[in-house]
Amino acid sequence: MRRNTSAITKTAAIIIAIIIIVAGVGGFLYWWTRLGPAAPRKIKIAVVSDIGGRGDLSFNDMAFKGGEEAERDFGVEMIELISKTEADYVPNLETAAKDPDVKLIVGVGFLLSDALVKVAMKYPDKNFAGIDTYAQSIVKDKYPDKYPLPNLMDIKFEEHKGSALVGAIGCLLAAYYNEKGGNYPYIGGVFGIEIPVLWKFEIGYKWGCDWALKWYEKKFGHKAPIIGEDSRYGSGPNWKDGMYCPPETPGKCWYKGRVLWTYTGTFSDITKGYEAAKPMYAKGAIAVYNIAGPLGLGINRAVKEIAEAKGLEMGPPFWIGVDADQDWINPGFVIVSMIKRVDRGVYYATKLTIEGKFREAVKKYEGVMTLGIGTKILGIPMEGISASTLKDLDEFVKMGINAEKLTGKKVLPMPPEEIKAKVKKMRESVAPWIWEAAKELEEKIRKGEVEVPCVFTKEKIDYWRKILG
Amino acid sequence: MTSAAVQGVKRLFQKLKRPLLESLLAIIIGLIIGAILMAIFGYDPIAAYSALLIGSLGSFDGICESLANATPLMLTGLTFAIGVKSGYFNVGAEGQAYLGAIGAIMIGSTIHLPYGVHLAIATLFAMLMGALWSLPVSALKAWRGVHEVVSTIMLNWIALFFVRYLIEYHFYEPGRAERAMPVLPTARYQVLGASLTTVIFVALAFMLFAYFLLWRTTLGYELRLTGSNPEAARYIGINSTRVIFLNFFLGGLAAGLAGATQVLGRPPAWTIYKTLGNVMNLGFDGIGAALIGRNHPIGIIFASILLGVLSYGAKFMMYLGVDPDLARAINGAIIIALSLPELYRIIRRLIVGRGAE
Numbered sequence: 001m002r003r004n005t006s007a008i009t010k011t012a013a014i015i016i017a018i019i020i021i022v023a024g025v026g027g028f029l030y031w032w033t034r035l036g037p038a039a040p041r042k043i044k045i046a047v048v049s050d051i052g053g054r055g056d057l058s059f060n061d062m063a064f065k066g067g068e069e070a071e072r073d074f075g076v077e078m079i080e081l082i083s084k085t086e087a088d089y090v091p092n093l094e095t096a097a098k099d100p101d102v103k104l105i106v107g108v109g110f111l112l113s114d115a116l117v118k119v120a121m122k123y124p125d126k127n128f129a130g131i132d133t134y135a136q137s138i139v140k141d142k143y144p145d146k147y148p149l150p151n152l153m154d155i156k157f158e159e160h161k162g163s164a165l166v167g168a169i170g171c172l173l174a175a176y177y178n179e180k181g182g183n184y185p186y187i188g189g190v191f192g193i194e195i196p197v198l199w200k201f202e203i204g205y206k207w208g209c210d211w212a213l214k215w216y217e218k219k220f221g222h223k224a225p226i227i228g229e230d231s232r233y234g235s236g237p238n239w240k241d242g243m244y245c246p247p248e249t250p251g252k253c254w255y256k257g258r259v260l261w262t263y264t265g266t267f268s269d270i271t272k273g274y275e276a277a278k279p280m281y282a283k284g285a286i287a288v289y290n291i292a293g294p295l296g297l298g299i300n301r302a303v304k305e306i307a308e309a310k311g312l313e314m315g316p317p318f319w320i321g322v323d324a325d326q327d328w329i330n331p332g333f334v335i336v337s338m339i340k341r342v343d344r345g346v347y348y349a350t351k352l353t354i355e356g357k358f359r360e361a362v363k364k365y366e367g368v369m370t371l372g373i374g375t376k377i378l379g380i381p382m383e384g385i386s387a388s389t390l391k392d393l394d395e396f397v398k399m400g401i402n403a404e405k406l407t408g409k410k411v412l413p414m415p416p417e418e419i420k421a422k423v424k425k426m427r428e429s430v431a432p433w434i435w436e437a438a439k440e441l442e443e444k445i446r447k448g449e450v451e452v453p454c455v456f457t458k459e460k461i462d463y464w465r466k467i468l469g
Numbered sequence: 470m471t472s473a474a475v476q477g478v479k480r481l482f483q484k485l486k487r488p489l490l491e492s493l494l495a496i497i498i499g500l501i502i503g504a505i506l507m508a509i510f511g512y513d514p515i516a517a518y519s520a521l522l523i524g525s526l527g528s529f530d531g532i533c534e535s536l537a538n539a540t541p542l543m544l545t546g547l548t549f550a551i552g553v554k555s556g557y558f559n560v561g562a563e564g565q566a567y568l569g570a571i572g573a574i575m576i577g578s579t580i581h582l583p584y585g586v587h588l589a590i591a592t593l594f595a596m597l598m599g600a601l602w603s604l605p606v607s608a609l610k611a612w613r614g615v616h617e618v619v620s621t622i623m624l625n626w627i628a629l630f631f632v633r634y635l636i637e638y639h640f641y642e643p644g645r646a647e648r649a650m651p652v653l654p655t656a657r658y659q660v661l662g663a664s665l666t667t668v669i670f671v672a673l674a675f676m677l678f679a680y681f682l683l684w685r686t687t688l689g690y691e692l693r694l695t696g697s698n699p700e701a702a703r704y705i706g707i708n709s710t711r712v713i714f715l716n717f718f719l720g721g722l723a724a725g726l727a728g729a730t731q732v733l734g735r736p737p738a739w740t741i742y743k744t745l746g747n748v749m750n751l752g753f754d755g756i757g758a759a760l761i762g763r764n765h766p767i768g769i770i771f772a773s774i775l776l777g778v779l780s781y782g783a784k785f786m787m788y789l790g791v792d793p794d795l796a797r798a799i800n801g802a803i804i805i806a807l808s809l810p811e812l813y814r815i816i817r818r819l820i821v822g823r824g825a826e
Contacts, residue, residue: 051746081784082793085746086648088784090664090737091534095524095784111647118737266637267647268743 043103045070045350046079046096048089050109053082055403057396057411058324059342063108063131065395066346073347074354089115097123104129104353106346113138113154120152127358129153129349129369131342136367148367150359155345155384158372159197160204161445162338162385164452166289166320167208168215168441169336169387171258172434174286175216175224177316184316185226188260188280190299192267192292196456201291201322202261203455206468208441210255211450215437233257233469246467257469260285264292273298277319281306287318287335296326303333314426325388325396328412331422335430336438337388344384345371352377374446387438393423488763491810499803506799507791517786517799524785525778533663537735539777540669541566541748543770544727545755547679548720550764552617553815554683555716556696561606561621562724563752564628565599569728570741570748571632572598574640577652577733578740587655592671592729599725602628603717610717611710617717625752629745636743651740658734668734673770675726679719680766692716727751754780760808772807779803 047067049060067078079102081092089112096105097119104127107116113133120128120135121143128135133154140147170187177184189205191198216224223229229242234257238245244256260280264272273295277288281302288303290296299319306317314332321327321337328334348371352358361369361378369377371384386392397419400412412419427435444450455461504514525535545562552559572595582590605624609615640649658666683689695702695712703709731748732741741748758776762768783796791799 051744079788079790081787084793085749086738086742086744087731087735087747091781091784094530095788099788114737268637 041101042075042077043354044077044079044099044101045104045106045346045353046081046099046102047106047108047346048081048092048096048112049083050089050107050111051083051085052109053084054080055399055406055411057328057399057403059109059131059340061399061403062324062342063106063346065399066343067106067350069343070347070350074350076350076354086111090118093119093128094122097126103127104350104358106131106349107133108342110134116152117142117149120149121146124151127151127153127349127353129155129345131155131345132157132340139367148362150362152367153349153358153362154368155349156368156370157340157345157384158370158375158454159338159340159385160200160207160452160454161373162340162387163201163204163289163291164208164211164445165387165438165441166336166338167205167259168212169208169434169438170205170287170289170320171209171212171224171227171255172216172437173316173318173335173430174227175213176431176434177286178225178227182286182316183226184284184286185230185232186258186260186280186283186285188277188285188288189262190273190276190280190288190290190292190295191261191263192295193265194263198263198291199455199461201289203461203464203468204452205289205291206259206261206464207452209258210468211441212437213255213258215440219433219437227258228255244467244469248463249467254467256467259469264295267293267295270294270298270301274301277302278305281317286316287320289320289338290322290326293323296321296329300330300333303330307333314422314429321388325392327388327393327423328396328400328419330413331419332426334423335426337392339386339388339392341371341384341386344382345369348377348382348384373442374448387442390420390424390427393420488768488810492761492807495807495809496803499806502802502806503799506795506802510792510795512789512791512795517789517791520785520789521779521782524788525782530663531781533661533665535777535781536669536774537663537665537777538780539773540665540672540734541727541730541751542755542758542776543676543773544672544723544730545752546758546762546769546773547676547723547755547766548727548752549756549759550762550766550769551679551683551692551716551720551723553759553764554696555692555712556699557610557617557713557716559606559617559621559717559720560752560756561603561617561624561717562720562727562755563750564621564625565602565721565724566728566731566748566751567628567632567745568602569595569599569725570732570745571635571640571649571728572596572725573656573729573732574636574649574652574740577656578640578650581653582655584655587653588658588733591652591656591733592726595729595733596722596725599723599728600718600721602725603721604714607714607717611713632741632745633743636741641743642740647744648738648742649740651738652733656733657736657739660736664736666734666736668730671734672726672730675723676766676770679723682719683766688715724752724755727755757804757808760811761804763811775807776804 047063052060070076071078083089083092093105093115096102107130110132112130113135116128116130116135117138128151135152136148136154139149174184213224213228231242233242243253245253262276264276266272277299280288288299290299303317303319318333318335321334323340325339326334326337352361357378371382373385375383397416403411453464455464507514507517525531548562549559573591576591576594606617606620609620610617636649642648642650658668660666691707692712728748758769758772762772779800783800786796787793
């Protein structure tokens with residue numbers, strides 16, 4: 001018995017030794033043959049994802065898409081580093097910073113802010129950019145003598161302008177369906193935790209609605225039915241024909257109270273999104289804007305319920321997507337999305353790095369590069385906000401197909417062609433002047449003819465809530 | 470004198486020869502499987518492995534980061550090992566680590582105390598929270614005969630959602646929706662380099678304490694005897710209820726400490742995220758560490774360091790373009806190969822044990 005096992009062990013050992021030797025020699029030869037003449041080294045950029053990773057159909061996928069565009073246009077090589085947990089952020093950024101060929105390291109998403117500060121301070125000769133981060137304000141708080149770090153750039157987006165675009169679309173949608181005999185006195189907004197960043201969305205959205213109803217009045221010579229004229233929004237000394245004319249803005253009147261809004265106090269509890277959206281639709285909101293990330297799925301649930309009960313193929317009711325193009329989530333029921341062009345952020349950060357202007361830009365803008373509508377960086381137009389189009393949908397559907405391949409899970413709710421057909425049909429089913437108005441507003445913002453209020457202080461939010469409701 | 474020492478070393482070597490050889494063989498087999506996997510998917514195995522080693526061991530920072538990864542694993546590994554030594558299959562370290570982490574936040578970020586005292590109390594409280602989470606397991610086992618695998622797995626899920634709830638509604642950082650309040654500077658272990666802190670010494674001390682307890686005290690003997698021969702243990706009058714409680718409680722302390730290491734001893738966050746991403750899977754990875762380390766505290770220390778090196782080094786493989794999931798699969802292959810001998814022993818004992826009954 002004993003002898004037997006030892007014999008087996010011996011045989012096994014010999015076999016394994018042979019395997020090792022063969023594998024070793026083979027591996028060495030393989031490695032040897034690959035050592036060709038050294039090619040000229042490419043400049044590399046590294047993109048570090050947050051925990052969403054590839055296939056999130058949002059920030060991360062867009063960032064990688066921007067990197068791919070930079071590869072194509074500037075001949076750089078992109079390295080992708082996926083963070084599986086929050087503990088991966090610093091090691092991933094550092095791994096990239098250690099490579100001598102890497103010139104720019106991009107961290108995707110505000111979760112990477114602290115990590116970016118830490119690593120950017122340790123590697124002063126590398127450029128770091130963060131998408132939607134607030135790394136420089138951490139530097140300002142913690143290391144005021146080093147502020148702003150010369151090699152660190154936060155890339156931010158003008159969410160207020162994008163929100164104004166979708167707010168305008170929402171209220172014109174209500175006007176259009178009311179013309180056809182509907183009863184839609186409101187649009188809605190479901191927000192997350194009440195932090196100053198979200199005030200930009202809130203006031204931009206309300207302002208966009210006001211702009212659109214005024215546009216309608218001018219174009220058609222009469223007020224928009226119900227949402228433009230009704231007396232339900234308020235009455236009293238400062239009210240005139242359904243508009244509010246406060247003493248703060250003499251001679252100017254506003255479409256106050258057209259937006260139903262709720263701060264749910266969470267960015268993760270999807271049920272709360274549903275609970276907030278449901279009464280809005282019951283009160284006659286034609287569309288609800290999702291400003292709480294995953295809570296959009298809760299809004300979608302409320303819409304689905306109504307659609308099933310009424311047997312609808314297409315909205316109204318609608319909802320409005322945020323951050324990425326979310327039109328594909330429930331085709332026919334997402335009228336438009338407010339997109340932060342994360343891809344452009346990565347692209348422009350690469351462009352600045354390649355042209356050697358990255359640090360100049362950091363210095364000039366105190367470490368924050370804001371991309372929006374009509375924005376210029378060092379005199380060059382660089383934009384990063386838009387309302388979703390059918391072309392965007394194509395790109396996101398493509399991302400969805402890739403994500404399905406990558407994860408093996410079903411991502412898209414229906415075949416790609418069907419999604420595109422449904423969204424196209426939905427967009428064509430509403431009056432073309434709605435889309436034209438949004439274009440016009442975008443152009444006016446770009447040219448500086450109108451200014452969307454950008455609200456991030458308590459005083460300003462109180463002021464604007466008084467005017468717009 | 471010298472000859473006695475030589476004898477001792479010789480004996481030790483004799484004792485360790487077989488497990489060491491087995492482990493070495495297992496590492497090599499694991500590496501080869503990993504290389505084959507990479508070759509199949511068109512990556513260069515040698516470049517990838519050298520990136521792994523240079524990345525994780527080629528610099529001071531790399532070594533620190535690898536050790537920081539190893540720290541919680543040795544503790545959760547210990548939880549599993551104490552269970553096996555006492556004859557139980559304790560997979561509850563995962564949830565107990567979550568409780569430890571939130572326990573560390575409770576004391577670390579809400580109470581003001583001088584340095585040292587604050588740190589000590591936060592650490593102890595975290596350990597107790599972990600141990601507290603083990604009590605239902607012991608109670609169900611001792612008085613209702615519920616199998617510990619069932620109860621620990623269920624409690625892991627309860628812990629996950631309970632801790633998420635606590636973060637979201639009671640301990641969130643104002644203005645930062647994604648995580649709990651970081652612990653105050655008075656409740657942070659000193660940073661040694663990269664994200665390694667002095668908490669590793671606390672972990673090592675606990676490992677030695679466990680070793681001493683298991684092999685040098687009566688209590689430890691009772692535990693081990695119950696594990697290796699429950700009939701004999703009952704015959705000589707060992708209180709099995711006490712053994713159950715003691716085993717799971719000790720395991721809970723270790724797992725709670727593992728959770729605390731990620732909060733009180735891991736920059737830059739010094740907190741837990743609402744996803745629990747930075748404490749997630751510590752318990753399950755610890756099982757790997759225990760199996761590789763032959764369920765022996767000292768063995769587990771080395772096994773955890775190996776796992777730390779692998780997990781940190783995997784980032785450098787990823788950097789070469791190896792798909793992150795493949796990098797994890799390669800690590801998985803190595804870990805499986807390494808744990809096979811011990812796993813085989815445990816399973817055989819289970820089967821033989823059944824047969825004898």
